[in-house]
Amino acid sequence: MSKLLNRSLKKFIIYAALVLVFSIPAYYLTISMLLQYEFEEHHIVLSPEAGREDRYLIIVAVTLLTVLFFILLLGGFILLNRRVSGRMWQPFYRSLGQIKQFDLDRQETVVFEETDIEEFAELNRSLHKLITGNIAAYTQQKEFADNASHELQTPLAIIQSKLDLLLQTPSLTDEQYNIIEDANKALARVTRINKNLLLLTKIENSLFMDKEEIDLSGLLASTVNLFSGFSESRQLAVETHIRPNVKVMGNRILVEILLNNLLTNAIRYSPDNNPIVVRLSGKELMITNAGAVGLKQERLFKRFGGASSGSPGTGLGLALVKQICSRYGWRVIYSFDQSLHVFSVEF
DSSP states (O other), X not given: OOHHHHHHHHHHHHHHHHHHHHHHHHHHHHHHHHXXXXXXXXXXXXXXXXXXXXXXXXXXXXXXXXXHHHHHHHHHHHHXXXXXXXXXXXXXXXXXXXXXXXXXXXXXXXXXXXXXXXXXXXXXXHHHHHHHHHHXXXXXXXXXXXXXXXXXXXXXXXXXXXXXXXHTOTTOOHHHHHHHHHHHHHHHHHHHHHHHHHHHHHHHTTOOOOOEXXXXXXXXXXXXXXXXXXXXXXXXXXXXXXXXXXXXXXXXXHHHHHHHHHHHHHHHTSOTTOOEEEEEOSSEXXXXXXXXXXXXXXXXXXXXXXXXXXXXXXXXHHHHHHHXXXXXXXXXXXXXXXXXXXXXXXX
């Protein structure tokens, strides 16, 4: 039964109970007056003891009959209400179930069942129109991002080759060299953004469907070793606590990207001469690094959520981490405690 009908039923029961309480004295007074009229009409005189006994019997009879009819009426009303409300609200709950299962990424149109209840039929029509519009808008935005990323590859490669040719010019001054280097850095960042956008597109389009059993312990250890030069240049000591033989099912390329992005994020944003702690248990990967202030969680895993003009990253690394975790049903959690950034992935 719906919460709305439950609330109405409770109010009805309270109202019926009040009617019952006040109806008993009313019935008693009415019956007493009728009996008194009949006694006077037929000149019947009762003794005080008999009068008290009659009044007691009247009260008991009236109370029992009133309560009995009240229980029968209330029980019948509740049973009827449950049956009627159950049938009446079935279209609503079916539509609600379909909406809960709707996933915009899959872009599957929701088809609502026909109903003869006008209010629910109108609700279904409005929901279908809203969902169809959202799917169309999402598809257009996604296609634009996909096409733009693909089309940008060629001009970016051309610009890179031209800049490399300029760097080989013999008559290049120091000022010109610095300008070209700045352009190269900006171009490299744009290229990384473009590659990450293409990778996100491939993940969303389910192009990494194959799964295999991955030795996460070994893969994590080798990834930490690959980043050792990067961390040592910043005097960052990486402490590892890796449980052996931890296995996960997934695409090896995506799992490598997840580990790379989490370690890159920790090393890039850690102050110099601070430790980075990497822990792997049977069900959780946790990476901890020092920090001054916590990150904004509402934007952390969104595309370009952490990107800024002064940021060395692309703003897509954590978005990729979130997308990969969502694909495999893993949870990625961020917290900030005692001046430490903590990223954990629960398998």
